[in-house]
Amino acid sequence: MTAKLYCFGESGNAYKVALALTFADIEWEPIYVDFFNGGARTPEFRALNEMSEVPVLVDGETTLTQSGVILDYISSKSGKLGGRSAAERREVLRWLFWDNHKLSTQIGTTRFLANFVPEEKRPAGVIPFFQSRLKAAYSVLNTHLEGRKWVAGEAMTIADLSLCGYLYYPEPFGFDRKDWPNIDIWLDRIAAVPGWEHPYDLMPGNPSDRA
Amino acid sequence: MTAKLYCFGESGNAYKVALALTFADIEWEPIYVDFFNGGARTPEFRALNEMSEVPVLVDGETTLTQSGVILDYISSKSGKLGGRSAAERREVLRWLFWDNHKLSTQIGTTRFLANFVPEEKRPAGVIPFFQSRLKAAYSVLNTHLEGRKWVAGEAMTIADLSLCGYLYYPEPFGFDRKDWPNIDIWLDRIAAVPGWEHPYDLMPGNPSDRA
Structure with a gap:
């Protein structure tokens, strides 16, 4: 099943997760959160994450927030990008x-x-x-x-x-x-790691949308 | 062996660890860091923690910094205060x-x-x-x-x-x-949990020292 990453291009915290998913070869798709128009403060988004923050990862039945937790999950799930002892x-x-x-x-x-x-x-x-x-x-x-x-x-x-x-x-x-x-x-x-992309290429949304 | 906690009373980050050690029944002793007189920025202290921060826990051969890491270690070591799934x-x-x-x-x-x-x-x-x-x-x-x-x-x-x-x-x-x-x-x-103490009782150093 394709993991869903709630994100927007300007979020460095979401970018960390987008990069890790990419480098760990986990299939994922971005779900755009319109942060600059209050998209992380709606009742629907708060039901997903009471902390009103991006990123949120939904992987099957598992919903995770806080980039540190999601990175740890990605590393455990894939057996990649983690410490070796x-x-x-x-x-x-x-x-x-x-x-x-x-x-x-x-x-x-x-x-x-x-x-x-x-x-x-x-x-x-x-x-x-x-x-x-x-x-x-x-x-x-x-x-x-x-x-x-x-x-x-x-x-x-x-x-x-x-x-x-x-x-x-x-x-x-x-x-x-x-x-x-x-x-x-x-x-x-x-x-230089294969698969690396700039945040504005890896995730939807960037400042030119609001120019 | 008694664990050593580098700390000072005013540090809430050190207090988190002091409380966890106490509640987990791990024997520990405080090592006072004279933070307000540069005690976390000396070459000796930087050799212990390149981040120049309190708390540092030394438990036998293991030296740990960042309260989140130390809390996770205390919970793993003691089997207490952690998540159950x-x-x-x-x-x-x-x-x-x-x-x-x-x-x-x-x-x-x-x-x-x-x-x-x-x-x-x-x-x-x-x-x-x-x-x-x-x-x-x-x-x-x-x-x-x-x-x-x-x-x-x-x-x-x-x-x-x-x-x-x-x-x-x-x-x-x-x-x-x-x-x-x-x-x-x-x-x-x-x-109200047995063993709880106020930060200024649990760790050495408090503002009255500098009054």
Whole structure:
């Protein structure tokens, strides 16, 4: 049965899952959520996910939300993209949590405010605050990638796919790949894996729809 | 062997782990990290955790960071506080991720800025922005707890302990238990479990040290 991924192109959290499904060779189709017109806040969507967030994966009888949970499910189901020992699995999970705690969560907000909120409605002071905290996070990731090809272990895992989720988008939010050479090379490494596609090619919806 | 928890009283993320160790009957001792004087940014501490964050758990040969990972380890090791089926384990993990993505991460920053940064150094506009986003998060949790005793399944799990991590602290950050009656009762329910202690009793260090 084809898995259904509720998503929209601008969602880096959905992109993580779309990439993992693709790399794990799981058949899937996107279900577009019209986020910018309140599509994640309707009673129907809340019945699917009380957290009012994308992504949601429906795979047969199983409905899952939170990208970290879905990535873990994809890895368990496919036997791909996971850690190869208990210690490696904990290392993968560690970076998934760090991504949710420090990286993607702050990028998502910063990118949203800087690009998808009209300038006159942007709360003063908030974007620079996030950008300063994000610099510390980029530095942690860039340092970790020194001498490493992948974030955890010797092969690409769902940790790589979670952490890269927001880093291919073209809209400016203060992240410049040139400033973080290890991240830069690692992003090229992921993008060279057969099947990789840009978020706006892999999922429906992108900013030009609203231009 | 007694597990060592690197922590300090003000850290809600460390408190989650301290509570779980206590409820799971694992012998542990706190190692105080002098966070407010840079104790998490020394070369020694970075060698322990490249993410420069508390908590860190050292259990024999195993060193773990990120509260979500440590909670999962405690639950696996003790056979307590975890989901009882694959679906329940995924539900537990889902709330752990949501907590890291939307609740504790934003409370931690807001409480820090509002209480531990001198007023003249607080970035303008940031606290109200976080408080507005946090209202949406409290609402999700309060609604989820309607008719439920515990966050996932029929018993207390590490999901409850993660989500409550910052909610017992006395320093004001915009959260008033009276506004969220289901959260209020649930916090009392956790605090009534034998062995429960307030963060400033369970871990060393509290704001009066710096008064």
